[in-house]
Amino acid sequence: MNTPPAQRTANSGAIGRSVPATVADGRWRRLELAFWLLPLVAFFLLPGYRVLGSQVLIVGLFALSLDLILGYAGIVSLGHAAFFGTGAYAVGLAAKYGWSEPISTLALGALAAAVVGYCASFLVVRGSDLTRLMVTLGVGLLLWEAANKAAFITGGVDGLSFATSKLLGIWSFDIGGRTAFVYSLVVVALVFVAARRLVHSPLGLTLRGIRENTKRMPAIGAPVARRLRLIFTISAAIAGVAGALLAQTTQFVGIDTLGFPRSAELLIMVVLGGTGRLYGGLVGAAVFMIAQDYLSGLDPVYWEFWLGVLLILIVLFARGGILGGLEQLRAHRAWSQR
Amino acid sequence: MLGHLLGVLFDGIAYGSLLFVIGIGLSVTLGLMNFVNLAHGAFAMLGGYVCVLLMTRANVPFLATLPIAFLAAAASGVVLERTLYRRLYRASHLDQVLFSIGLVFVSIAVATRLFGPAQQPVKLPDFLRGQINVLGLDLGAYRLFLILVVVVLTAALQIALERTRFGAQIRASVDNATAAAGLGINVDRVFALTFALGSGLAGLGGGLGIDVLGLDPTFPLKYMVYFLLVVAVGGAGTIKGPLIAALILGVFDVAGKYFVPQIGGFVIYALMVGLLLLFPAGLYGKRA
Numbered sequence: 001m002n003t004p005p006a007q008r009t010a011n012s013g014a015i016g017r018s019v020p021a022t023v024a025d026g027r028w029r030r031l032e033l034a035f036w037l038l039p040l041v042a043f044f045l046l047p048g049y050r051v052l053g054s055q056v057l058i059v060g061l062f063a064l065s066l067d068l069i070l071g072y073a074g075i076v077s078l079g080h081a082a083f084f085g086t087g088a089y090a091v092g093l094a095a096k097y098g099w100s101e102p103i104s105t106l107a108l109g110a111l112a113a114a115v116v117g118y119c120a121s122f123l124v125v126r127g128s129d130l131t132r133l134m135v136t137l138g139v140g141l142l143l144w145e146a147a148n149k150a151a152f153i154t155g156g157v158d159g160l161s162f163a164t165s166k167l168l169g170i171w172s173f174d175i176g177g178r179t180a181f182v183y184s185l186v187v188v189a190l191v192f193v194a195a196r197r198l199v200h201s202p203l204g205l206t207l208r209g210i211r212e213n214t215k216r217m218p219a220i221g222a223p224v225a226r227r228l229r230l231i232f233t234i235s236a237a238i239a240g241v242a243g244a245l246l247a248q249t250t251q252f253v254g255i256d257t258l259g260f261p262r263s264a265e266l267l268i269m270v271v272l273g274g275t276g277r278l279y280g281g282l283v284g285a286a287v288f289m290i291a292q293d294y295l296s297g298l299d300p301v302y303w304e305f306w307l308g309v310l311l312i313l314i315v316l317f318a319r320g321g322i323l324g325g326l327e328q329l330r331a332h333r334a335w336s337q338r
Numbered sequence: 339m340l341g342h343l344l345g346v347l348f349d350g351i352a353y354g355s356l357l358f359v360i361g362i363g364l365s366v367t368l369g370l371m372n373f374v375n376l377a378h379g380a381f382a383m384l385g386g387y388v389c390v391l392l393m394t395r396a397n398v399p400f401l402a403t404l405p406i407a408f409l410a411a412a413a414s415g416v417v418l419e420r421t422l423y424r425r426l427y428r429a430s431h432l433d434q435v436l437f438s439i440g441l442v443f444v445s446i447a448v449a450t451r452l453f454g455p456a457q458q459p460v461k462l463p464d465f466l467r468g469q470i471n472v473l474g475l476d477l478g479a480y481r482l483f484l485i486l487v488v489v490v491l492t493a494a495l496q497i498a499l500e501r502t503r504f505g506a507q508i509r510a511s512v513d514n515a516t517a518a519a520g521l522g523i524n525v526d527r528v529f530a531l532t533f534a535l536g537s538g539l540a541g542l543g544g545g546l547g548i549d550v551l552g553l554d555p556t557f558p559l560k561y562m563v564y565f566l567l568v569v570a571v572g573g574a575g576t577i578k579g580p581l582i583a584a585l586i587l588g589v590f591d592v593a594g595k596y597f598v599p600q601i602g603g604f605v606i607y608a609l610m611v612g613l614l615l616l617f618p619a620g621l622y623g624k625r626a
Contacts, residue, residue: 076432123615129431130374131614134570138611141563145604260559264439271436305447311440315433316425 050177063281065238071276074211079140085258087240092253095162109244117236180249274321352481354588360543361568363536379558385541411541
């Protein structure tokens with residue numbers, strides 16, 4: 001192997017130079033296990049930040065769902081909050097009518113989002129990048145407008161407050177966020193393991209093939225539209241799980257769960273962390289939310305300004321995001337030590 | 339009833355005209371140069387603030403502020419195109435989307451810091467206020483003025499693109515940049531000037547639109563969808579496409595909000611998804 005690894009990773013996909021070209025095998029690496037110890041450590045060492053921590057986990061899961069379609073299948077979505085909000089509202093509405101058991105309503109949220117995602121997927125797989133952008137944006141805005149106007153069901157701008165029943169009938173959702181944190185961590189970890197298996201499966205490889213060359217994939221017998229619909233539905237369901245988690249742990253659903261800013265911020269997190277890596281979403285969400293928590297405490301306008309600057313800089317100079325940058329650094333060091 | 343219907347139609351056309359003025363620049367960058375520029379509304383907002391500032395601080399009359407709004411937006415367009423946009427002409431759509439969302443956030447933050455979050459007032463000259471009676475129908479004078487501006491502008495643009503040397507250079511550069519450069523056209527310069535023209539028109543539209551659309555720091559985000567729609571529905575690369583799309587959107591939006599206020603913005607979003615499904619390349623688009 002005489003080419004520097006940094007060059008091997010620099011292929012020209014639709015998403016840019018950030019995506020590793022090598023097909024990783026599905027074995028768990030030590031670094032990954034260490035990564036999953038971080039939330040556990042945070043749980044015990046930083047008890048004052050458990051509420052923020054559970055929200056980071058939830059948004060990280062949401063970012064993971066977008067990474068599945070953006071990083072793996074190459075679909076740019078500007079309206080992914082539609083599915084997040086659908087999951088959240090499914091939980092909120094079920095609780096309003098007296099059904100607030102967490103595990104079953106979590107499944108309900110996933111199912112509701114999957115149904116909406118499946119319907120939307122038919123619109124999304126048609127057309128070019130721009131049409132997709134507009135259609136996902138349109139679906140998101142439609143749902144937002146629907147939730148806004150149907151205030152007699154959704155509570156409109158005021159949102160829905162409700163109480164979530166005890167988890168498994170034992171642990172209640174306390175104000176310190178202990179149950180919320182552990183519950184979110186378990187759900188996020190389980191979904192992550194499933195998503196990880198998925199991207200290393202033949203389906204995951206097919207998706208990467210579609211991302212790299214849409215025209216060639218039908219020639220080797222891959223049903224492109226059907227595969228894209230499948231992954232879009234799965235991604236919507238995961239977004240629904242994230243939305244349901246947020247609703248359950250905060251015991252509140254607001255209309256902002258469906259809003260465009262949420263979709264845009266989500267896109268930013270995934271790109272900040274690095275696309276096509278699964279971990280990118282989690283890392284991006286963590287960095288983004290911790291920075292937001294700190295900076296917007298200083299001044300919200302200030303935060304928005306730096307967020308914009310950060311985005312421009314990422315696009316111009318750091319296409320791979322945080323993880324891509326680290327990988328290049330490691331590859332560079334491995335190369336120079338040889 | 340018929341009077342209502344005609345009144346709504348008229349308001350819708352005026353509203354659509356405004357969308358056209360702002361959106362036509364995006365049609366060039368997005369349609370011809372294939373750059374997804376979500377920050378287009380920021381240029382319109384800039385134009386709007388230039389108008390307001392000149393009117394309130396320097397007492398410049400409204401009509402005189404419009405050319406200055408055009409120039410200010412065009413100048414900032416050139417600067418941004420030369421420094422930032424041109425690096426991303428060949429980048430993926432995702433990069434362009436992120437970059438321009440970043441610009442939107444920065445512009446909103448800067449506008450909030452400088453002018454505060456409130457709506458800005460506009461003082462129209464007397465002859466543009468009130469109603470004018472045309473054939474027994476009371477029409478808003480300002481809306482009539484808007485339509486007039488657009489008619490003149492469309493004709494001018496059509497002539498400029500089809501009949502002048504610069505128009506031919508734009509069309510050549512867009513069709514095939516390499517071949518155009520080979521023929522001695524300075525493609526970089528043509529793109530920069532085209533971008534400036536588009537931004538300038540957005541600034542002009544922003545100034546014209548304060549009375550109809552309002553002006554506050556969230557302007558670029560609030561109307562982003564409308565501008566994108568004009569282009570996506572109208573199809574790229576023509577003047578006729580965005581014009582018709584803008585008029586359709588304007589009429590349906592106003593009619594939707596007037597006749598069925600309960601469902602408000604629903605009409606326009608449903609219309610957008612429907613139209614995009616029927617015409618994925620836009621009403622008059624070239625097939626990709």
